[in-house]
Amino acid sequence: MKPVKKTFDIIEKKQIKPCYGLLKLYAPELAAGAKPGQFLHVKCSGTMDPLLRRPISIHAVQRSGKTISMLYRKAGRGTSMLDSLDKLDVMGPLGHGFNMSCSGTPLVVGGGIGAAPLYFLLQELSGMQMQVDVFIGASSSEHLLAVEDIKALGHCVRTATDDGSAGYRGPVTDTCLPYLNKDVQVFACGPVPMLKKLAGDMEENKAAGQFSLEEKMGCGVGACLSCVCKTYQEKEKEYTYSRVCVDGPVFSAGEVVWK
Ligand SMILES: Cc1cc2nc3c(=O)[nH]c(=O)nc-3n(C[C@H](O)[C@H](O)[C@H](O)COP(=O)(O)OP(=O)(O)OC[C@H]3O[C@@H](n4cnc5c(N)ncnc54)[C@H](O)[C@@H]3O)c2cc1C
Numbered sequence: 034m035k036p037v038k039k040t041f042d043i044i045e046k047k048q049i050k051p052c053y054g055l056l057k058l059y060a061p062e063l064a065a066g067a068k069p070g071q072f073l074h075v076k077c078s079g080t081m082d083p084l085l086r087r088p089i090s091i092h093a094v095q096r097s098g099k100t101i102s103m104l105y106r107k108a109g110r111g112t113s114m115l116d117s118l119d120k121l122d123v124m125g126p127l128g129h130g131f132n133m134s135c136s137g138t139p140l141v142v143g144g145g146i147g148a149a150p151l152y153f154l155l156q157e158l159s160g161m162q163m164q165v166d167v168f169i170g171a172s173s174s175e176h177l178l179a180v181e182d183i184k185a186l187g188h189c190v191r192t193a194t195d196d197g198s199a200g201y202r203g204p205v206t207d208t209c210l211p212y213l214n215k216d217v218q219v220f221a222c223g224p225v226p227m228l229k230k231l232a233g234d235m236e237e238n239k240a241a242g243q244f245s246l247e248e249k250m251g252c253g254v255g256a257c258l259s260c261v262c263k264t265y266q267e268k269e270k271e272y273t274y275s276r277v278c279v280d281g282p283v284f285s286a287g288e289v290v291w292k
């Protein structure tokens with residue numbers, strides 16, 4: 034769908050964990066037209082401060098209720114202001130989402146707040162009667178997100194935490210490694226070190242996939258170049274710069290230059 038710039042009513046606010054919140058918007062056009070992996074550029078207050086919008090993924094869509102949800106980490110000034118709003122001024126949906134018609138058995142890997150956009154993807158896969166293997170990691174159980182909701186969709190979830198407070202002790206990439214092979218299509222979102230390790234493991238095991246990247250953003254529409262990342266034009270040859278806001282945020286795994 035074409036992006037809209039509009040103010041929507043916030044119909045539900047929830048504190049999920051100490052530093053995470055969830056907002057539900059009544060937004061019929063977004064609920065009908067948004068794709069997993071797309072994001073909204075959000076105005077965090079009713080004033081001009083902060084001036085720049087903040088990118089937040091579409092976390093969940095309830096098509097029958099015509100609502101969408103956003104799961105956010107209170108990372109700094111902008112996201113900490115979201116709690117106090119009753120209406121939200123958004124631009125979106127922006128960017129290219131996940132390509133769900135790729136071949137291969139879906140395998141989903143999320144780290145930290147990277148679980149946010151993956152839940153919408155898993156809702157869609159569930160709607161296609163697909164139950165998939167999901168690997169969710171975080172620094173500790175306090176930061177593990179969406180695990181019970183993903184299980185409720187019927188998917189098989191394995192968790193990992195750096196401190197061992199939930200699931201496997203160690204990086205989430207350890208837990209999905211045995212499942213990587215030429216027959217899977219990995220969908221991943223998370224911190225750069227996680228994606229970089231996963232990309233290497235995927236290459237070694239000939240697994241294909243798509244990564245949703247997070248970069249700091251300005252305009253959100255391709256004009257300011259503040260969100261660029263390095264991508265290959267041709268595999269392992271010349272690299273170029275792509276704008277995460279309009280060329281992404283989802284890129285194929287082999288396209289991203291990690292060096
Ligand atoms: C496509 C996309 C989708 C995103 N989806 C979500 C989401 O669903 N939920 C969510 O909580 N966050 C998401 N983010 C990250 C979110 O945009 C940032 O956390 C937010 O902009 C921080 O704003 P702030 O004013 O609260 O913090 P600031 O005061 O601006 O920064 C606080 C800290 O966060 C870091 N930071 C700022 N922007 C980003 C960024 N884009 N990525 C990573 N770190 C950043 C800063 O370096 C600083 O350390 C997404 C980012 C992108 C690019």
Ligand code: FES
Binds near residue numbers: 258259
């Ligand atoms: S945020 Fe301005 S070009 Fe991407």
